[in-house]
Amino acid sequence: MSTVLKTPEVQAATTYDVQKVREDFPILRQMVHGKPLVYLDNAATTQKPQAVINALVDYYQHDNSNVHRGVHLLSERATEAYEKARVSVQKFLNAADHREIIFVRGTTEAINLVAQTYGRKNVGEGDEIVITAMEHHSNIVPWQMLCEEKRSVLRVAPINDSGELLMDDFAKLLGPKTKIVAVPHLSNALGTINPIREIVRLAHAQNIPVLVDGAQAAPRMAVDVQELDCDFYAISGHKLYGPTGIGVLYGKTKLLEAMPPYQGGGDMIASVTFEKTLYNRLPYKFEAGTPDIAGVIALGAAVEYLEYLGLAKIEQHEHDLLAYATEKVSAIPGVKLIGTAKNKAGVLSFVMDGVHPHDIGTILDHEGIAIRTGHHCAQPVMQRFGIPATARASFGLYNTKEEIDVLIAGIKKVSEVMG
């Protein structure tokens, strides 16, 4: 179905019709506190198109069975759908090989996997791991745990007041002791897009592999892991219009093959005796136990849906929304944006004079507007900006300018209520 619509001619001919896109998302047709839902919490999680919901339902209604182990027809169908989703994700990230796509629970598990396998094998006492000052906790804590175990050192590349990575300082942190670099493609708290290509070039010049946390970037721009040349790329299904509980670790074959397995169990073995176990080949070496089969298949539907809409169009649409919202929000007296990088996407974090973000969140909720308030699992970012929390509106492919107008009116209402 989507393959027919994906031909370049068809794509070029259609413009982005956001009202039509919204019809694909049944959850958006509802009232909240008597007002139409305005969902602006897409960096936390995204809503699911009917195609994804159908994929889940269809799987359980027609094909449910275990993968890679039955001779019967249902198992064959489930296995085929599961492996087809892997190829869809491979295309989505433009990975060289479908065996480089490993299904995990999400970005968090992907990063933990790399820390616990690649990290434990290659990072030793006194070695260094380089991250940035704009990480989500999931790209801090797994490395801290590794550092604690191995007596290695976590080095943090600083950011400027706009929330941009200071590239000179970053470059200076790299050295013979650096064993891995882990950076976000797009910061969930600030919206900053990092120059991954440049980061990878600098790290590779010293033979340091680079893990990219792609949780926020993958739903917002076309990602090409070969072009980026990163060694690992982590994504979460639920942030790209797919189900919760499923995500992907992309890794280059050479690195994955040299890494020990993550968890032991069924599926990840080639043969087991009590004396010795031979591990399975990629990607199964890293997929122990019965996977989230329905989740994988629905994730496949999600990335196909994104490709059907066109990542370039989604990116442009969200770019326009962010530009519009940035202009309107910064014009409101007493409001200050946190994160004003030149290269930014999807996320508008802000604070208001004399009003705590939590109160902003409650008042906006009353207007039907869902935003996130708090530290966004990025406490060091809050510390960097000397604030306890922010209010964050984050955009998705179904948001409209009219919704941003509702947000602006809501923020003005906050000032009224709080006086």
Place this chain on the structure above:
Amino acid sequence: MADLRDLYQEVILEHSKAPRNYRVLQSANHKAEGFNPLCGDHYTVYVDVENGKIRDIGFQGAGCAISKASASMMTQSLKGKSTAEAEDMFTRFHALVTGKNRNPEDLGKLTVFAGVSEFPVRVKCASLAWHALHAALQGKQEAVSTE
């Protein structure tokens, strides 16, 4: 539908902007921290207890209007009370903000927090300082968390 004004009453807004007893209490012999890891609200409550009575009480920290006003009004209503009365008030205050208190009258001014019961996600904000107070009176050393 709950009205925002039920939550953000004038008295509450006023206390949040000019909190009472907002200071480190040098004479404190009980002290505890309370924080809400979800939103980062964080307060320290200081209590000076003598012969089972709260002689003085203060607090400091940062958080939303509800948590700050609640801390402020808590300190006002507890000065001079016995620690047993304070614990009892916490129980009744908690019942109030969760909508379970049938005679809120004896909570005095604190009844302005009744509106919180219509906003379940804000119950933790309203009770944060009280949890810290409870920990302080119990002599707990670790910071209490609402999670």
